Amino acid sequence: MLSRLDLRSGVNATTLANSLPRAALNIDTALEAVRPLVEDVRERGVDALLDQAERFDVIRPDSIRVPQEAIDRALSDIDADLRDAIALSIEHVRAGHEAQMPKEKSVDIIPGGTVTQRWIPMRRVGLYVPGGLAVYPSSVVMNAVTAQVAGVPSIALTSPAQERFGGLPHPTILAACALLGIDEVYAAGGAGAIGMFAYGAGECEPVDVVTGPGNIYVAAAKRLVLGTVGIDSEAGTTEIAILADETANPRYVAADLLSQAEHDPAAASVLVTDSVELADAVDRELEDLVASTKHVERVRTALSGPQSGTVLVANIEDGLEVINAYGAEHLEIHTRDDEEVASRVTSAGAIFLGSYTPVPAGDYLAGSNHVLPTGGTARYSSGLNVHVFLKSVQQVKYTREALEEITDPLVTFANAEDLPAHGTALEVRRG
Known part of the structure; x- marks a missing residue:
């Protein structure tokens, strides 16, 4: 099912740059x-968004701003088990991210001369949650x-906006907002929504930073407005890479490749291994698992596309070397000594170690963040991490x-740069 790229004769930078899936x-x-x-959003605001x-969502919302009663109703109507699962995700992600918070620190450069490192939160941020082929309350939590x-x-x-919900976002998205106390919610998607955050529209004032995943058009819009606002990263269509040796369980590997392929026909699933036997076994397991999965056509398209494949090393x-050149959004390591191998990874959005840490754990409940760099x-x-929402100020x-x-050496420095007023x-x- 997966195409194969044979690099067992050796790898080099040129090969990797031009041939990886x-x-x-x-x-x-x-x-x-x-x-x-x-x-258009910059010029016409809400009318352009409507x-x-x-045009794109096949419905014209009554308004861009979601009324509070719709958010409250979504919370009251949500399935109890799903509500509990979202609440657990909030708890775990909060714990994982509180550990990232930097502390203010002062250092005495000389007696009486102090530099303090402060961290200041952004004034206002805009969070984007996709609404395409799936529903992502988890992205509400992560952002x-x-x-x-x-x-x-x-x-x-x-x-x-969702046609089947009368122009509102999906109610599960709204329920997650309610659980988090987010009451400023808009029914707008795609590039126009990124423009709304960057330039403002109607009740939505411009923000300082835009974060959140999306397709290539959302990623392109974020690149377009970068400089007007800050962004987290160009988090586009999902991808997974798995580095595995002969000790890996082929069914686990196949299930994890499939788990990301079901996101989108353009999703990437890449296996890197030094074991032909494992690669063959994974192909067999994929045929079995794909045949019984819900989104079979979507998965087959993703797994057979040029973005997916097995790389033999x-x-x-x-x-x-392959993994570091690829720079995967999600990287799983299924090898003996997985922690030692992981210590030599230099390029990955997030790293998942061992047979019992699949990417879906990070998508929902592991406590890490699933908004990650792609491509x-x-x-x-x-x-995405707390530093995206913080400014470092000395x-x-x-x-x-x-x-x-420090006056005399500074005057010397200033004169050397022909900036005497600095010294003055x-x-x-001086007294």
């Missing part, structure tokens, strides 16, 4: 597609809890005596 996506084309949508909902732990005072959330060392951007960016204070101590700013303070 990747989706055939053109971000430039996507940028041109979303640019008029974002600009027009786009009618909102992280912002709340960081101390953000103003949080807005948007999710596409000579050894785990070469496998690590190889994990080589230089991180998954606060400096020097006494008169401390300033006197210190000299005028």
Whole structure:
């Protein structure tokens, strides 16, 4: 089922850059597609959002802002077991992210001269929750809890209007908002929703940072508005890579590859292994599991696409080179000494170790975040964490005596750069 790339003769940077399984996506084309949508929202505000909902979501909402009674009703109507599961996710994710919070720290550079490292939460953030082929209350949790732990005072959330719910976002999304105390919710999706957060529209004031996953058009819109607002990462269509040796359980590996393939026909599932026997066994297990899964056509399309496949390597060392070049959103490691192998991974959105830590645990209840960089951007960016919602500010204070101590060397420095007024700013303070 999975195509194969045989790199057992060796790997090199050029081979890896040009041959690894990747989706055939053109971000430039996507940028041109979303640019008029974002600009339309910038110019016409709510009217543009309503027009786009009618065009793409096949319904024109009564209003972009979701009324509070709809949020309250969604919470009262939600299945009790699902409510408990969402509440447990909130508890676990909050604990996992509280551990990320940095502490204010001061250092005395010289006696009387102090630099304090402060962390200031963003004033206002916009959270995007997709609404395409599946329903994602988990994305509400991942985005909102992280912002709340960081101390953000103003949080807005948007999710596409749904035809079968009268132009409101899915009620499970709204129920998750209610459990988290998020009451500023909008029925807007796609690139236009990113434009709403960046430039404001109707009741929605502009935000400082936009976070959340989405398809390539949402990712392109985030790139387009970067600079006007901050973004977390270009979290596009999901992907999983699994690094495995002969000790891996082929049924577990197959089930985990399938778990991400069911997200989207463009989802990527990649196995990297030094065991042909394991690769063969995984293919057999996939045939069995895919035949009985619910979204069989979606899964088959994803697993047979150019973005998915098995990469055969000579050894785990070469496998690590492949993994680090690929920069997977989700990376599972099914090898002996998995922690030692993981310590040498340099590019991954999140790493899942061993036979009993599948990616779906991180999607919901493990306490980690599932909003992660895709498309190889994990080589230089991180998954959603509290730092996305914090600004690092250095606060400096020097006494008169401390300033006197650095005046002469500073004047020397300033004169060397032909900026004598810099030195004067210190000299005028000499008694």
